Structures are given as C-alpha cells and as structure tokens.
Amino acid sequence: MEALGTEWALDWIRRSAAVIAENKGELSALDRAIGDGDHGENLDRGFRAVIAKLEGASPETPGAVLKLVATTLISTVGGASGPLLGTAYLKGAQAAGDAPGLDGAAVVSLLTAARDGVVARGKAEPGDKTMVDAWTPAVDAATRALGGGGDASAVLEAAAIAAAAGAEATEPLIAHKGRASYLGERAIGHRDPGAQSSALQLRAAADAATGA
C-alpha cells in the first residue's frame, strides 16, 4: 500500500471534526457524570476552529496538517484536554516531520510520540482513567500490528480498535488525574470522556486510511 499522505491527514481531521460534532452531546454527558460537563463543547469548538483554519491554509505534508491542528486546539479548546490533545498533535507532527507520506513504521512513530506527549504533559499513567487509557493500548496494538507486517492502514485499524476497548475499560476505574479524581469511588461506572473522544479521533484516522 502507498504511504498515507496529506489527503489522508486532511480527511482524518475532517472526519474527527464531524464525529466530535456528532458526539458532542454524549461527550459532555460523560463529562457531566465525572467532571464539569464541557468536554464535548470544548472539543467541538476546537475542531470547528481547525476546519475554519484549514479553509484558508494549504498545508503540504501530513506533519503540517497536524501542526495546524495542534496550535489551533491549544488556543481554542481550553480545559485540561486542550493542552493535552494539542500536545499529542504537536508531537505527532514533529514525528511526521516534513515527510510527504507515512508508512506503517512512521504511523507507529507518530502515535507513540503523540501518546508520549500526553503523558509528559499530564503525568497520567495507564489505569488513571484518562485519555492515556485510549492512547496507550492504541500505541501497543499499532506496534504489534507493525511487527506482524501490517501496513499503515492496518496499524491504524489496530490502534482504533484498541483505543475503543481502552475507552470502554475506563468505566470500572477510579480516576487519579483531572477533575474526575475528586470523585473517588463515585467515578466508578462512568467512561472517561477524554478516552472516548481520543478513541473517536483514532477511529477517524483509521477510516480515513481505508476510505470507509
């Protein structure tokens, strides 16, 4: 399969914006249960700003697309998730560099750098009931898929499946970071909104690779 290029990156981000808009209410409902109820609104505001910025820009590489996403999310999303997700896209952009296309190994590097960025910034560990619980299984599954000979698309599909499972697996957890950590055992039974929105974005990346 050909490497994933700028069209893929643009499609990824457009699909992310669409799926975040579609799930805005659900994401805020998740955040109402264990936070302050703004996660869907925060992300939707950010992705709408990203789409508006993309209209006036013509980024020429996947890395340039992701850099635009990063700077826009950092300046528009706010809350805990804005700087964290912004850092994910920024580190992903840096890993992509100025390559015109990304093969499976480059996609694994991108995802790993993004996850490492979130961890460096937020200091959450797996099992803390945060977006790290979507990103870390995604990186692990992507790495395994690459090791098994998977191409960029297969790597992203593995990441998307694992991120969705990781988000679901936050439900029984007690939170150790962010607002949800104030709830103690009352957070049990609720899915982490940031893990859910991260899983949606990784599903968008995989679907953009296959044109699904």
Ligand code: ADP
């Ligand atoms: P806020 O909590 O400021 O209202 P959001 O509602 O937009 O911000 O985002 C909340 C999400 O941010 C949580 O569901 C969680 O996934 C993520 N989050 C919060 N703190 C951290 C952290 N230290 N590391 C990783 N993710 C975090």
Ligand code: MG
């Ligand atoms: Mg919130």
